[in-house]
Amino acid sequence: MADTDTAAKRETDSIGTDELSQKAKRAKADNENGRGEDAKESESENILSGFKTSSVLSDSAREKIIFIRGKLADQEAVVVLEKTPIREDSLAELFSGSRLKLEMRNDIYSTYRLQAPPHLNEIKTTVVCPATEKHIKKYQRQESFLVEETGEDYQSITLPYIQKQSFSVQWVYNILEKKAEGDRIVYEDPDPEVGFVLLPDLKWDQKQVDDLYLIAIAHQRDIGSLRDLTSEHLPLLQNIFQKGKEAILQHYNLPASKLRVYLHYQPSYYHLHVHFTKLGYEAPGCGVERAHLLSDVIQNLQSDPEYYKTRTLYFPLRADDGLLSKFKEAGRL
Ligand code: M7G
Numbered sequence: 402m403a404d405t406d407t408a409a410k411r412e413t414d415s416i417g418t419d420e421l422s423q424k425a426k427r428a429k430a431d432n433e434n435g436r437g438e439d440a441k442e443s444e445s446e447n448i449l450s451g452f453k454t455s456s457v458l459s460d461s462a463r464e465k466i467i468f469i470r471g472k473l474a475d476q477e478a479v480v481v482l483e484k485t486p487i488r489e490d491s492l493a494e495l496f497s498g499s500r501l502k503l504e505m506r507n508d509i510y511s512t513y514r515l516q517a518p519p520h521l522n523e524i525k526t527t528v529v530c531p532a533t534e535k536h537i538k539k540y541q542r543q544e545s546f547l548v549e550e551t552g553e554d555y556q557s558i559t560l561p562y563i564q565k566q567s568f569s570v571q572w573v574y575n576i577l578e579k580k581a582e583g584d585r586i587v588y589e590d591p592d593p594e595v596g597f598v599l600l601p602d603l604k605w606d607q608k609q610v611d612d613l614y615l616i617a618i619a620h621q622r623d624i625g626s627l628r629d630l631t632s633e634h635l636p637l638l639q640n641i642f643q644k645g646k647e648a649i650l651q652h653y654n655l656p657a658s659k660l661r662v663y664l665h666y667q668p669s670y671y672h673l674h675v676h677f678t679k680l681g682y683e684a685p686g687c688g689v690e691r692a693h694l695l696s697d698v699i700q701n702l703q704s705d706p707e708y709y710k711t712r713t714l715y716f717p718l719r720a721d722d723g724l725l726s727k728f729k730e731a732g733r734l
Contacts, residue, residue: 448473449528452480459542468540470532478530479540488609491521525606535568538721539669545717547690548728552711555628558727563625563671566723570672573618576600587615588648595640596620599648602676604685610653613679617641618672625671627664627693627714632706635699641675642695649677663692667716667724690717 453472458479460467465484472478487495500516529536550559575581576598590596597617601607605614619637624630630638646657661678665686668674675695678684686692701708718725728734 449480449526452478458537458540470537470540473528473530476531477533477537478528479532479536480529481525481527481540483525483527485523485525485606486609486611494518495521527603533568535566538719541719541721543719543721545719546725546734547715548718548725548734549713549715550728550733551713554728554731554733555714558731558733559628559667559724562724562727563667567671568669570670573670573672573674574622576618577620587652588644590640590644591620592640593620595637597637597641597645597675599645599677610655610679612682612684613649613653613655613677614682614684615645615649615677617645617675617677619674622672624673626668626673627666627698627709629673630698630702630709632702635702637673638695638699638702642699645675645677655679661687661692662695663687664695664698665691666693666714667691667718690715 451474455470455472458468458470467482469480469482470477471480495515495517498518498521502514502516504512504514572581576583576586582600585600586598587601588599597619599615599617602614602616605612619641621637624634642662645662646660649655649660650657659680661676661680661684663676663678664674665676676684676687676692678687698709701712705711718728725734
């Protein structure tokens with residue numbers, strides 16, 4: 402779930418916006434010429450015209466995001482609608498090309514409703530279809546509880562549960578095998594041991610670097626989470642850290658000192674991946690109860706090769722998460 406303060410805490414750093422704005426301009430030109438990727442998008446059929454809303458799973462007026470459960474051609478679906486930040490490079494067009502309706506005027510104060518041109522008023526839309534019960538739970542607003550997991554708890558409670566219950570990682574394999582999102586890859590090291598693919602996260606629309614969010618997905622397929630990491634994975638982790646930072650500097654002109662690089666524990670998807678987000682952007686799940694800085698992970702493994710096998714780890718679980726019930730049944734909560 403998105404953090405509540407996200408929008409308020411977005412920094413107004415414009416590093417890298419030039420390149421992004423160039424990209425946006427190119428996309429716009431392609432659109433106008435009726436070709437290119439965005440043109441393809443604009444021609445795509447509106448699959449949501451038949452979407453039937455069942456319920457609002459959660460929403461946030463501050464973050465301007467809503468998670469909706471519904472049916473799409475008789476299949477369960479989750480649709481996420483999110484208003485995107487206003488881009489600095491669109492201001493001139495926003496001011497000159499919009500209609501303005503006065504709401505009230507008082508002394509030196511006045512408020513208006515500004516009707517922007519449609520292409521400056523887009524809503525980022527994510528569709529999960531068919532959505533499983535687990536997806537619906539993931540997006541439903543719920544109370545969370547902090548769980549304390551020892552190395553033994555992991556073996557006896559968590560591991561058996563995640564082996565049966567976790568989300569499919571088919572989308573990850575599609576990326577690694579270039580069956581999906583191939584045109585979005587920012588950087589790849591193809592080495593089977595230490596290699597990875599770096600690409601924009603599903604949550605990032607790439608329109609501005611203020612909310613930059615990329616993920617690095619390891620080519621190795623047998624590392625599920627932090628718990629599987631030992632010192633033998635240090636070359637892989639160091640490679641992701643180093644080359645990921647370099648690629649982001651090159652592509653987005655954002656230095657390492659502006660990045661928050663971390664792993665989630667628990668993740669939603671048990672295939673090693675690293676989150677790269679812009680410092681100052683409160684990405685969902687970047688809080689201390691879930692995010693582990695990659696630099697700390699590397700140092701911990703350097704001082705103790707078995708650190709993540711033996712340490713007690715803490716993480717939040719939602720009220721109706723099956724794993725929480727398992728911890729309760731084992732008397733660990
Ligand atoms: P996580 O820590 O396993 O789970 O991170 P979380 O979603 O609870 O944070 C997985 C990351 O992969 C998240 O940041 C997702 O937004 C992102 N992600 C998920 N899917 C299904 C996709 C996808 O299909 N493509 C891309 N590019 N990113 C995805």
